[in-house]
Amino acid sequence: MKRWDVIVVGAGHAGIEAANASSKLGCSVLFLTLNIDTIGKLSCNPAVGGIAKSHLVREVDILGGLIAKLTDKTSLQYRILNKSKGKAVRATRVQVDRFAYQAQAKDFILDNKNIEVLEAEVKSLLVKKKRIEGVLTNAGLFRAKTVVICPGTFLNGLVHIGLKNFPSGRLGEPASRKLYDSLVSLGFTLKHFKTGTCARLDRRSLDFSKMTPQEPDKEAWPFSFFTSFRPFNKERCFITHTNPKTHRIIRKNLKYSPLYQGVIKAKGVRYCPSLEDKVVKFSRKERHQIFIEPEGRDSIEVYPNGISTSLPLEVQYEFIHSIEGLGNARIFRPGYGIEHAVIEAKDLFFSLESKKIKGLFFAGQINGTTGYEEAAAQGLVAGINAGLKVKKKEAFIPARDESFTGLLIDDLVSKGTDEPYRMFTSRSELRLSLREDNAPFRLFKDSYKLGLISRRDFSIIEEKLHRIKNEIDRIKKVKIYPSKQTNKVLRSLGEADLAKVDSGFNILKRPKLTYPDLAKLGCGLGLKDRSEVDQVEIEVKYEGFIKRETQQARELKKLARIKIPKGIDYSKLSGLSREIVEKFKYFKPKTLKEASNIPGVTPAAVLILLAYLKKK
Numbered sequence: 042m043k044r045w046d047v048i049v050v051g052a053g054h055a056g057i058e059a060a061n062a063s064s065k066l067g068c069s070v071l072f073l074t075l076n077i078d079t080i081g082k083l084s085c086n087p088a089v090g091g092i093a094k095s096h097l098v099r100e101v102d103i104l105g106g107l108i109a110k111l112t113d114k115t116s117l118q119y120r121i122l123n124k125s126k127g128k129a130v131r132a133t134r135v136q137v138d139r140f141a142y143q144a145q146a147k148d149f150i151l152d153n154k155n156i157e158v159l160e161a162e163v164k165s166l167l168v169k170k171k172r173i174e175g176v177l178t179n180a181g182l183f184r185a186k187t188v189v190i191c192p193g194t195f196l197n198g199l200v201h202i203g204l205k206n207f208p209s210g211r212l213g214e215p216a217s218r219k220l221y222d223s224l225v226s227l228g229f230t231l232k233h234f235k236t237g238t239c240a241r242l243d244r245r246s247l248d249f250s251k252m253t254p255q256e257p258d259k260e261a262w263p264f265s266f267f268t269s270f271r272p273f274n275k276e277r278c279f280i281t282h283t284n285p286k287t288h289r290i291i292r293k294n295l296k297y298s299p300l301y302q303g304v305i306k307a308k309g310v311r312y313c314p315s316l317e318d319k320v321v322k323f324s325r326k327e328r329h330q331i332f333i334e335p336e337g338r339d340s341i342e343v344y345p346n347g348i349s350t351s352l353p354l355e356v357q358y359e360f361i362h363s364i365e366g367l368g369n370a371r372i373f374r375p376g377y378g379i380e381h382a383v384i385e386a387k388d389l390f391f392s393l394e395s396k397k398i399k400g401l402f403f404a405g406q407i408n409g410t411t412g413y414e415e416a417a418a419q420g421l422v423a424g425i426n427a428g429l430k431v432k433k434k435e436a437f438i439p440a441r442d443e444s445f446t447g448l449l450i451d452d453l454v455s456k457g458t459d460e461p462y463r464m465f466t467s468r469s470e471l472r473l474s475l476r477e478d479n480a481p482f483r484l485f486k487d488s489y490k491l492g493l494i495s496r497r498d499f500s501i502i503e504e505k506l507h508r509i510k511n512e513i514d515r516i517k518k519v520k521i522y523p524s525k526q527t528n529k530v531l532r533s534l535g536e537a538d539l540a541k542v543d544s545g546f547n548i549l550k551r552p553k554l555t556y557p558d559l560a561k562l563g564c565g566l567g568l569k570d571r572s573e574v575d576q577v578e579i580e581v582k583y584e585g586f587i588k589r590e591t592q593q594a595r596e597l598k599k600l601a602r603i604k605i606p607k608g609i610d611y612s613k614l615s616g617l618s619r620e621i622v623e624k625f626k627y628f629k630p631k632t633l634k635e636a637s638n639i640p641g642v643t644p645a646a647v648l649i650l651l652a653y654l655k656k657k
């Protein structure tokens with residue numbers, strides 16, 4: 042019987058990256074999934090990226106992954122978030138055509154000669170002497186040297202619509218119960234998390250004249266480093282709001298809410314609350330924003346982002362109809378909540394291999410995360426490491442201080458998570474150094490070493506880096522003198538006169554100056570490429586902040602043993618979020634290290650605590 046190098050279970054966002062990465066390492070891959078037509082399905086909103094998530098997308102991309110390429114091929118609308126906050130903290134968010142995305146993902150996987158896809162349900166794992174041997178499915182037994190498990194929300198999934206619930210992995214798809222039982226019997230610690238989604242509406246039944254259009258950005262830059270075409274960027278979203286009537290309907294019907302009646306016991310996504318949660322927790326807020334997002338270029342379905350719910354269908358109709366522009370909305374698919382099982386990520390090595398069973402890897406939602414991007418990043422790492430294990434090579438462990446992918450895995454494996462984990466830039470000690478724009482420069486060497494990008498791409502990136510460095514060195518040397526002409530230019534840009542001679546580098550630090558302005562000051566321009574120009578601007582303008590951030594990160598490491606006295610009233614520490622205050626109160630850390638090891642506690646929060654202790 043054939044023995045595969047790698048079996049990947051589950052063709053969601055973790056699974057497709059895992060299968061693709063292992064295949065790129067030259068492994069034979071058997072890809073098992075419940076339904077081959079749902080390969081790469083976007084279960085929730087039709088969008089990829091966003092704050093911190095875009096960093097993961099760009100990292101997965103440079104490590105040979107699919108998510109950014111699929112996004113560019115199926116885009117509807119590009120937006121750069123945080124534009125006004127400066128170049129170093131921007132994030133790309135792209136609306137995609139859900140149906141095209143799935144079709145492209147399927148084509149991509151089916152076209153890969155190293156991957157054999159089979160529609161089958163994995164029911165149990167074949168383990169001998171604490172080593173994985175293969176999987177048992179409804180279509181028979183398959184043997185492999187390594188197995189990557191990515192069953193997403195399907196693992197013991199239970200869908201809730203009002204007080205009714207039924208086993209399901211996603212609405213209309215079966216739950217994965219047997220695999221859950223198998224993991225339990227193998228001694229894995231499993232717990233349950235909850236997530237939810239909103240109803241999908243008939244675009245034709247909405248009154249867009251009562252909503253505010255949200256245009257795409259004028260210019261769209263591809264998500265993927267490897268995309269060579271200008272992506273489609275023409276679809277609009279629309280904005281509307283809930284109102285006091287909507288909130289009254291929600292409050293009146295909380296008795297039918299599985300969340301508020303204790304039927305759903307699992308913890309939900311803190312930063313993506315259901316509408317019932319928003320109405321109860323932020324009771325003073327009179328309205329909540331809703332984005333009406335297109336599901337596809339030619340689709341009559343839309344996604345009303347912001348009104349995720351597990352209330353009964355008749356209540357969903359009632360509250361949706363109370364919203365401006367949605368008065369006659371027809372519902373195609375109801376909103377629902379889902380509870381699903383997750384493993385304890387602390388039971389994994391940093392390679393995402395299980396500590397209990399050799400050759401068995403886990404990635405995606407099953408490790409306690411939420412989101413396509415988080416799933417993709419883990420799938421990629423698990424797929425690479427399954428492949429490396431087959432080749433008897435050392436595991437690839439992306440470093441926490443070099444990538445958000447490393448940070449994600451480090452957080453999960455060393456701290457675990459007691460609620461669905463979503464990526465935020467605040468989770469990083471080095472948020473100004475780890476940016477979406479410099480992901481290729483941070484990871485291309487690793488990628489090439491692993492055989493995930495070609496020699497040609499490696500050289501292109503290396504040459505870019507040289508050009509950036511040379512240009513920074515050059516503008517450090519160019520002197521600009523305080524002449525009439527110089528000061529005229531500076532004034533026209535809204536900047537103060539130059540008092541004494543200075544370098545192009547230092548002058549570029551001025552907030553209103555951009556790199557092209559240097560030409561007007563006689564400094565010349567050594568670069569044209571947008572991505573290279575961006576690097577120069579960011580490196581120059583954020584030099585001081587990046588140095589400070591690096592210093593603080595070092596200081597935090599050194600001061601880990603500092604003791605925290607008893608009885609601190611954390612709610613009085615300004616700058617701590619409600620989440621962090623809750624966690625400090627609950628866990629009562631005794632040292633700074635203990636504080637930083639609490640799941641969800643950010644480096645920024647530890648710095649606030651440190652500052653407080655220093656003051657004391």
Ligand SMILES: Cc1cc2nc3c(=O)[nH]c(=O)nc-3n(C[C@H](O)[C@H](O)[C@H](O)COP(=O)(O)OP(=O)(O)OC[C@H]3O[C@@H](n4cnc5c(N)ncnc54)[C@H](O)[C@@H]3O)c2cc1C
Nearest residue numbers: 051052053054055075084163192193194217405406412416
């Ligand atoms: C209702 C709902 C709401 C969500 N809300 C949000 C949100 O608000 N924000 C957010 O960021 N993310 C949300 N998500 C989560 C997002 O969809 C997931 O994080 C992401 O899809 C996880 O990717 P994954 O690869 O781990 O699993 P999935 O995308 O769930 O894919 C799992 C795959 O495993 C396959 N599978 C399962 N069991 C077996 C088996 N035994 N044998 C073979 N194949 C199997 C399935 O067929 C599927 O292909 C939501 C998901 C759902 C369902």
